[in-house]
Amino acid sequence: MVAEVLVTGGAGFVGSHTVLVLLQNGFKVVVLDNLVNAVSEGPKPEALVRVEKLTKKSVEFHEADLSDSKALDDIFSSHNFECVIHFAALKAVGESCQLPLAYYRNNVAGTLSLLEAMKKHKVHRLVFSSSATVYGDPQYLPLDETHPTGQGCTNPYGRTKFFIEEMLVDLCKAEQQWQVVSLRYFNPVGAHPSGQIGEDPLGIPNNLMPYVSQVAIGKRSELQIFGDDYDTVDGTGVRDYIHIMDLADGHVSALERLLGSDPLQGFNAINLGTGKGNSVLEVVAAFEKASNKKLKYKIVARRAGDVATSFADPKLAKELLGWTAKKDILDMCKDAWNWQVQNPNGFRSSDKN
C-alpha cells in the first residue's frame, strides 16, 4: 500500500523540494498551505504545479491555515496519514522581532492545533522543521544535538522553534506512542537542478543566497555584508550552507526511518548540515564562479544577534538516518543561479517585487 503523508507548508521553499522527492520515492502527498509565503496564480500554488510537471505525479492541495481546526479535521478524516511533515511557519528573523505575536500565533499555536488534530486522529509520526537557531550563540563547535538549546536565542522566530521542540519533548514523554524527528536545519540554499523550483522570497530577501542571486541578475545593486571583523577565516560570518536537495533527501530519510522496521521512538532532534562552514566571501566567490559575474558588495556594520561561526556536527543524521549531505557550495551556487536565470521573477508571471 502507498503511504500517505501530510505536508504542511508544502508550497514553500523546503516544503516544495521535499514534496518532489517524496513523490519520486512513491509516497502519496497531501499539502496544506495557507499561501502566506507562496505564489499561486491558479488553483494550485505554482511551486506545486511545477513539482507535478517535474515528477509527472499529482499532489492533493488544500489552502488552509493550521488555526482552522475544521479544515484540519476534515483533511485528517478523509485520509489515512502515516506521517506528517510539518514545515508551515513564518520564518523571517527580522520580521519576528517586529511582529512577535504573529510568530507565536502562527508557529507555536499553529503547531499545537496540528498536534491536537494528529492526536485526535491517531497519527503519531511527525517530522518537524526545526532550525539550528535553537542552539543560540554556540558554546562550542561543531554544534551537536546535545548542545544546550533556547539559551541566547536572539529573536522570536528562533524561540518559536525552541518552544515547539520543548512541547514535542513533553508530548513524547507523556504519550509513548509518538515518534518525532525534529530536523535542525543549518542554512538551506540552492534549488532543484532543473531550475524549475527554488527559493522565492517575497520582497527584499532576508537570506544571503537569494540576495546574492538578485545582485547577480541586476535586481539589487549590491550586496551588504554585515561585518568583516569576526574571528573567522576572512572576517565575515561563517555558516553551514546545505543544498536544498540534500535537505529534502534528509526529510525522506527521516520519514523512511519512522516507517521502517526499526523506527525511532519518542523525540529525536537531528541536525541537517554538511559539517563544514563557508564564509560570506567564500559564498560570493563561489557564486561569481557559478554565474560568471562579478558581484558588487559593501561591508557594513554587524547585525545584532549574528554569531561569528556556526556549523553542524552531522554524525547523528548519518548514524540514525543513513543520511549525509552530498553537494558542495559550488553546486549550491550553480543551482541557485540556474533557478534565478530561468525565473527572474520567481514563481510570479511578472515582477511584482
Next chain:
Amino acid sequence: MVAEVLVTGGAGFVGSHTVLVLLQNGFKVVVLDNLVNAVSEGPKPEALVRVEKLTKKSVEFHEADLSDSKALDDIFSSHNFECVIHFAALKAVGESCQLPLAYYRNNVAGTLSLLEAMKKHKVHRLVFSSSATVYGDPQYLPLDETHPTGQGCTNPYGRTKFFIEEMLVDLCKAEQQWQVVSLRYFNPVGAHPSGQIGEDPLGIPNNLMPYVSQVAIGKRSELQIFGDDYDTVDGTGVRDYIHIMDLADGHVSALERLLGSDPLQGFNAINLGTGKGNSVLEVVAAFEKASNKKLKYKIVARRAGDVATSFADPKLAKELLGWTAKKDILDMCKDAWNWQVQNPNGFRSSDKN
C-alpha cells in the same frame, strides 16, 4: 473616574483574593473565568459571591475561555479597561506532565489570544501571574529576578510560565507602549482572615498547605512528606510560603504602579515572596499550633523535579512597588485552618471530592 480592570481567572484562589482587594481599593472589576478550577452552583462562582458579600460591592462576571475570541472581543468592546490582571491558567504540575498539550493550549495559546485582544483594543497594561518555577533549579539563593529562567524547568506547567514571559519580553521590545509586570510567585498559601474564601483544590491537593488542612480535618489520613534527606535545616524541602492576602496586595501594588504618575514601562519581572523559607516540618509544626491538632505524617521518597530549597530575594518588589510581605507562617496556617474549618467542602455545598 473609577478605573476598570479585567481579571482573567478571577474565580480562582489567587484571583478571588485579588478581586477582593481590588474592590476594597475602589477598582471596578470584571472577571472572566472558564470555571475549570472554580466551583459555581449559581450564575456566579461561589468565590465571587462571597467576595461580593465581604466587600458589599459587585463584580461583573463572564464565563468564557480565553480561546473564545468572540467573547473576549465583546468584553473588551463594552468596557474601557485600564489594565488586565491575567491569572487564567491550568496550574497542576503533575497533571501538566500527563497533559502537556492542554497546558500549552490553555496557558500559552490562551495568553496569546488575550494579548491579541488587548492589542486590538489598545489596552497595553498587564499584570501577569507568573511563578518562581521559571527559575528552575536555583543556581544561587536567594532567587533574584536576574537569575536565569527556563533552564531546568522540570515540567510543562513551569515551561508555560517561562514561554509566556518570553513572549511578553518580545512583545514589549517590539511595541513600546506596553507596560507589563510579571509577578513571580513563590508559594501562596493561607486564606482571607474571614474564612469565607480560600484555596479549594479539586480532588487530591497538589500543594502542601491544603493537604495538611485536609489531614487536620480528617479528610485525608496522613501527610506524605517527599524526602527528609535534603540538605536543609531538618532534611525536608524548604519553600518561601507567602500569605494569599500579601500576594493579593502585591497585585494591587503592581496595578497602582502601572496606573500611577511614574509608571513602569516595558517588561518587568518581580518576585513576590517573603524572602525566608520554611521546611515542610516547620509548616507542619506551625499548622499543629494553629489548629491545635496533632498531624500524622509519613516520610516517603523524594519527588522527581523537587529542589531542596527555594526562596525569594524580595528587594525589587519593595523598590519598585513599595510592597513587602507582612504575614508569617503562623498567620498563614491560622487562616488556612480557619477557612478549612468553616468550609470542610470548600466552596461546594456538599462533599464531592
